[in-house]
Amino acid sequence: MFSWLGTDDRRRKDPEVFQTVSDGLKKLYKTKLLPLEEHYKFHEFHSPALEDADFDNKPMVLLVGQYSTGKTTFIRYLLEQDFPGMRIGPEPTTDSFIAVMQGDVEGIIPGNALVVDPKKPFRKLNAFGNAFLNRFVCAQLPNPVLESISVIDTPGILSGEKQRISRGYDFAAVLEWFAERVDRIILLFDAHKLDISDEFSEVIKALKNHEDKMRVVLNKADQIETQQLMRVYGALMWSLGKIVNTPEVIRVYIGSFWSHPLLIPDNRKLFEAEEQDLFRDIQSLPRNAALRKLNDLIKRARLAKVHAYIISSLKKEMPSMFGKDNKKKELVNNLGDIYARIEREHQISPGDFPNLRKMQEQLQAQDFSKFQPLKSKLLETVEDMLANDIAQLMVLVRQEESQRPTQMVKGGAFEGTLHGPFGHGYGEGAGEGIDDAEWVVARDKPMYDEIFYTLSPVDGKITGANAKKEMVRSKLPNTVLGKIWKLADIDKDGMLDDEEFALANHLIKVKLEGHELPNELPSHLLPPSKRKITE
Numbered sequence: 184m185f186s187w188l189g190t191d192d193r194r195r196k197d198p199e200v201f202q203t204v205s206d207g208l209k210k211l212y213k214t215k216l217l218p219l220e221e222h223y224k225f226h227e228f229h230s231p232a233l234e235d236a237d238f239d240n241k242p243m244v245l246l247v248g249q250y251s252t253g254k255t256t257f258i259r260y261l262l263e264q265d266f267p268g269m270r271i272g273p274e275p276t277t278d279s280f281i282a283v284m285q286g287d288v289e290g291i292i293p294g295n296a297l298v299v300d301p302k303k304p305f306r307k308l309n310a311f312g313n314a315f316l317n318r319f320v321c322a323q324l325p326n327p328v329l330e331s332i333s334v335i336d337t338p339g340i341l342s343g344e345k346q347r348i349s350r351g352y353d354f355a356a357v358l359e360w361f362a363e364r365v366d367r368i369i370l371l372f373d374a375h376k377l378d379i380s381d382e383f384s385e386v387i388k389a390l391k392n393h394e395d396k397m398r399v400v401l402n403k404a405d406q407i408e409t410q411q412l413m414r415v416y417g418a419l420m421w422s423l424g425k426i427v428n429t430p431e432v433i434r435v436y437i438g439s440f441w442s443h444p445l446l447i448p449d450n451r452k453l454f455e456a457e458e459q460d461l462f463r464d465i466q467s468l469p470r471n472a473a474l475r476k477l478n479d480l481i482k483r484a485r486l487a488k489v490h491a492y493i494i495s496s497l498k499k500e501m502p503s504m505f506g507k508d509n510k511k512k513e514l515v516n517n518l519g520d521i522y523a524r525i526e527r528e529h530q531i532s533p534g535d536f537p538n539l540r541k542m543q544e545q546l547q548a549q550d551f552s553k554f555q556p557l558k559s560k561l562l563e564t565v566e567d568m569l570a571n572d573i574a575q576l577m578v579l580v581r582q583e584e585s586q587r588p589t590q591m592v593k594g595g596a597f598e599g600t601l602h603g604p605f606g607h608g609y610g611e612g613a614g615e616g617i618d619d620a621e622w623v624v625a626r627d628k629p630m631y632d633e634i635f636y637t638l639s640p641v642d643g644k645i646t647g648a649n650a651k652k653e654m655v656r657s658k659l660p661n662t663v664l665g666k667i668w669k670l671a672d673i674d675k676d677g678m679l680d681d682e683e684f685a686l687a688n689h690l691i692k693v694k695l696e697g698h699e700l701p702n703e704l705p706s707h708l709l710p711p712s713k714r715k716i717t718e
Contacts, residue, residue: 244369
């Protein structure tokens, strides 16, 4: 009879139903988180409101570094193509923020036009004014790499007070805006002239809450000898440790990201391995984009909750009539105590609170009498979103990932080493002899045969027990030797003949030389007499 009385309770307990992760994020933000943000002036303190384009856009990579560290060259290397507005040189050439994005026709869209395009995720950048918008463009071009990701090139960071002031806009604040919305932040350093200027140090500190997105590239590493490179790497890690106050070490990739010959080729193998690791990291971005957006929404919701508690606490402490200015000064000065009280009362982690000094500066310009008191219903809605709706979206993320398992960045430099003899590790380790007509194991087989015939073969085969006595001399763990046995015992009879024994020893050598074992035996390693068995 009165079933309608319980509808609100049921609606709160039953999670929303979404078709896609992107639609779900949009709906949750607009209906559950945005009302809380607007009620407590979140956008004036922290970050502008999100729009549909923020949830729909492709993964973005932000490149940050001092001038002449190779940021623009790095983009050129990835795309294997020049892009509109590109300038490269040893002097500070890139003086603008350039969003390099996919387009049917090559061209440049100026900043003022860019921030009124609802399909682009840059509309809220108009808050930084004309001084910034005159230094912001979008370079569009057809390129297979840009079908999956977009890249943001930034002005080279200079040292000295004069350059900082003459920008005309808050450079660190713009970078922080981008950092909240991109999927990967790549800090580039020049191995040949390593230093971290004051402005670069400030920029890295401004990116403090986004360490999970940060990667470091030590570029132009081919210009110095191995011994110097070790010293430069150590100095870089020490410098970063002083600026980025986290116990975890940021991943550093060493290499030379341009298409010119290596000046000092001693570390070629290291550079190739590092490049492949970095490329794999970038290629994974489209697959993990939905999860990243979900993670960023959760971070934003946690900050919005804390912000609501701070603003409502300040409102509660304000007098209704006299002494408002003095009370405001007192509250701002004692903001640290208010943080501690909120932390105790609501069991909130200290890491969820905004920067104390920055918050104190922002509060100076605010009228506390216009702040809103605590509204439990808004907070409960966000709590419900975090507890129930987000869990459902997590399931949807996994479903979307399983339906598109091969979604990754393709084209440009990502294709260059995929096939043929220039792929990373081609012809090395288990791949040695892949193009040879002769069986590669045959080169060392006479040596392996001498050992084989000392192990008492019966009918041309040795038992597993006798093979084990010889194989354990390698000092490899049993798990590794067990894998080698499975690969070498081709006919699966629990014994090894002379060819299988030689193959087992070849695989042991491969492992001892530091290479990985294959999960399945490559066709070129099959002994000639066994090739008919596997066909």
